[in-house]
Amino acid sequence: MPLRILVATRIYAPETGAAAFRLAAMVKALQGRGHHVTVLTTSSPGAKRSSPSVRRWPVLRDKSGAVRGYVQYASFDIPLFLRLLTAPAFDLVVVEPPPTTGVVVRVATALRRRPFVYFAADVSSVAAEGIGVSPAVVRVLRAIERWTLSRARRILTVSEGVSTAVAALVGQSDRIVNVGTGVDTDQFTNDGPAGPDDGGRYFVYAGTMSEIQGAGVFVDAFISIAAEYPDVRLVMYGQGVELDELRARAEAVSAPIDFRGTVDGDQISTALRGSVAGLASVRPSRGYDFAFATKALVSLSCGTPVIYAGVGPLKNIIADENLGVSVDWEPAAVAAAMRDALAWPQDAAQRQRISGWVQQNYSLRSVGARAAEAIEAAASE
Structure with missing residues (x-):
């Protein structure tokens, strides 16, 4: 009934x-x-x-x-x-x-x-x-x-x-x-347009920016390497209590970091498919050490490898399944992972494998x- x-x-x-x-x-x-x-x-x-x-x-x-x-x-x-x-x-x-x-x-x-x-x-x-x-x-x-x-x-x-x-x-x-x-594997998929079309390289963070996620680790890490890679940007989607602070931190050093607010899932999918890597984090000792960072699954579902910083079940999963790289929640470690990611080959078969893994498991x-x-x-x- x-x-x-x-x-x-x-x-x-x-x-x-x-x-x-x-x-x-x-x-x-x-x-x-x-x-x-x-x-x-x-x-x-x-x-x-x-x-x-x-x-x-x-x-x-x-x-x-x-x-x-x-x-x-x-x-x-x-x-x-x-x-x-x-x-x-x-x-x-x-x-x-x-x-x-x-x-x-x-x-x-x-x-x-x-x-x-x-x-x-x-x-x-x-x-x-x-x-x-x-x-x-x-x-x-x-x-x-x-x-x-x-x-x-x-x-x-x-x-x-x-x-x-x-x-x-x-x-x-x-x-x-x-x-x-x-993750919604019908919306977040490896199939579809990849953007933008300006030829530049970029990382994508898409999600909440609060003290729990600790997205500032990516801002600090990117600021430390930005001068080495003038063609690379960091694109931040989402909102949260730390948004204004992170924007001010980037503006203080004129870092090429774009804060684009909240957009729909299709725009995030397009951005992720064209990015070097997606970014996800769970800050240690903030009461969420057991949390799944769903933003990591969104990136992976689009076929994009992840730089994962911090704690949580996904830290080991990403490393064990070769879905990107997992590091401690620390700017120097994240910066090193970003440098490595910029040298990763853009392999279509690898991206299809990553997307398929999410469809099968999450x-x-x-x-x-x-x-x-x-x-x-x-x-x-």
């Missing part, structure tokens, strides 16, 4: 980001199984209007364009509570972090006497502790997160590391389902299917 499912998330396609891509794959899989899915999300650049299946609401965004921060979260969460209370009959809600949204969903579903599933791409309290948030705030956040997760019918995670962190928080693991992570189609199965199981209890 078809289910009526609501998805509550502050980020959704066409916005770029791991959560947006992952949830879109989940929705597609659920709809493919005959279920009725309605996404309750935000108005976003390039997608301000609602559709029958994606209901958008205007929210406050920070200066980088992200829905990040207590006031920004509240601008989504408060209307969401009313939207859930007044929504037509539904069977289940799927909710994405932050925990404040989880609280809203727990209360609203309790009032509507319906279950919810929490899609935990991370553990916010662990991340907050890692970036140095006040211990008092971390304790409150941990209590909120534990309270929310304790009532979830299922908790979907993206890796074994996240599953372990969730189990430590809630004290049990029977409701935790690791559905994995991946396609979002399989992630969406596993998430859909877990949601169906939760609804049937």
Whole structure:
């Protein structure tokens, strides 16, 4: 029997980001199984209007364009509570972090006497502790997160590391389902135009620029080698709390670094296919040492090798599978990797192998299917 499912998330396609891509794959899989899915999300650049299946609401965004921060979260969460209370009959809600949204969903579903599933791409309290948030705030956040997760019918995670962190928080693991992570291999592919056509060489960073990712390591590394390679640029796509600082750092030395903001996936694909290497990082000791840097998978799916800096499961995978190079999160090590990458041969067969490896191992189609199965199981209890 078809289910009526609501998805509550502050980020959704066409916005770029791991959560947006992952949830879109989940929705597609659920709809493919005959279920009725309605996404309750935000108005976003390039997608301000609602559709029958994606209901958008205007929210406050920070200066980088992200829905990040207590006031920004509240601008989504408060209307969401009313939207859930007044929504037509539904069977289940799927909710994405932050925990404040989880609280809203727990209360609203309790009032509507319906279950919810929490899609935990991370553990916010662990991340907050890692970036140095006040211990008092971390304790409150941990209590909120534990309270929310304790009532979830299922908790979907993206890796074994996240599953372990969730189990430590809630004290049990029977409701935790690791559905994995991946990339949209239909959109991010080795087939298609490669740009730009100005003949120059460039590296691409495409993703969030925050204290967790530590994208500044690439800016510092590139600045240190820029004079040696006057034909080479660094292109940075995305947003984040460190964006202004990184831009100022580059401008102070007139480095050829282009900050192009948030663009759609097709533009990122085109840029990556023409680049020397994609760049991805997870900064150590920031609460995300177990995280998958999805931006690395995006680059690899386009057939582009990766320079990976920092920690996380992908560090060893990239090295073991010959998908680029993995180094410590340190500017000198990254600079050396950039010099080596500029000497890599542009081998079409190698790029096809890299793209094929992602399709076989980390396609979002399989992630969406596993998430859909877990949601169906939760609804049937």
